[in-house]
Amino acid sequence: MKFFAAIALLLVAVSFSVPVLGQSDAGKAAAESLFQEGKKLLDEGKHLEAAKKFQASQRLDPGIGTLLYTADAFEKAGKLASAWANFREAQDLAQLAGQQQRVEVANERAGKLEPRLSKLQIDVASNQKIKGFEVKRNGEIVSDALWGNATPVDPGTYQLEASAPGYATWSKAIEVNEEGKTKAVEIPSLEKQAGAEKLPTEPAMPAAARSDEVAGASTGYKVAAIGLTVVGVAGLGVGSYFAVDAKGKNDDASANCGDTTCSTQAAADLTSQALTSSHVATATFAVGGAALAGGVLMWLMAPSAEADDARPQARPIHVLPVVAHNGGGLWIGGSW
Secondary structure, rough: OOOHHHHHHHHHHHHHOOOOOOHHHHHHHHHHHHHHHHHHHOOOOEEEEHHHHHHHHHHOOOHHHHHHHHHHHHHHOOOOOHHHHHHHHHHHHHHHHHHHHHHHHHHHHHHHHHHHOOEEEEEEEEHHHHOOEEEEOOOOOHHHHHHHOEEEOOEEEEEEEEEOOOOEEEEOOOOOOOOOOOEEEEOOOOOEHHHHOOOOOOOOOOOOHHHHHHHHHHHHHHHHHHHHHHHHHHHHHHHHHHHHHHHHHHHHHHHHHHHHHHOOHHHHHHHHHHHHHHHHHHHHHHHHHHHHHHHHHHHHHHHOOOOOOOOOOOOOOOOEEEEHHHHHEEEEEOOO
């Protein structure tokens, strides 16, 4: 991550040292005009207005010097967090641009501001487990990565708002004015809205109907069990046939083949057929065995007609044959 961050900063630094592709002379002229207006306002003591002019100039024609002026104006306006952030940005870019004097100036100014920074910490307690929960500060979403962290902010009033679908929105105005202090705010657990109550469950099924359903499920299980057993027996029978066939063809081939080669094409064909029969036998044995085991299992799991009310309702069972190049089997799925 640090490598990619360095590359990003390097690209930004390059944008400060070379003309921006497609940058018009009119844009540069406007940026210079805004910069000069900012300097004039700064001399007049209108620090916040000056900072806004510098920011507008920076957007049109980025420069490390403009960043330093912006940070200075914010500091004099009492917006210490904004000043600190601009000084640190100017420091990083000056470092990449090899402007050591500006690096030292920006680092010194930022270092003096750090112990004076006001911070706001937003704790969300158990609300973070609520789906769709979010926090806004002055209308802007606060990243969940910042929850519980003391974040530098400019002094002032902050309107906090916490919300989530189906819950009542919580909001509160918070004053952050003390330098070097952290204002911690804990958002209480949100309350569910009246209309978001859990929907009523379906009425309990009468005992007689429940008994009929269990009986029907039991019959379904047993029918499926018998079907699987039939498939299993058939699979084992087919597997046995191919196993015998494979052995017979292999014996015939052996009579015409040496240790490593076959003397005739017919013998070679018999060897190939024997191998194919062997693979088919393996697959059908696997499917048949799995089906037979599944049939026994389903018969044992069939719901009892005397099941009490606490027994969960039977769920459908799905059976799927699975055949691979080196065998096969059955996939049995469902819930019980």
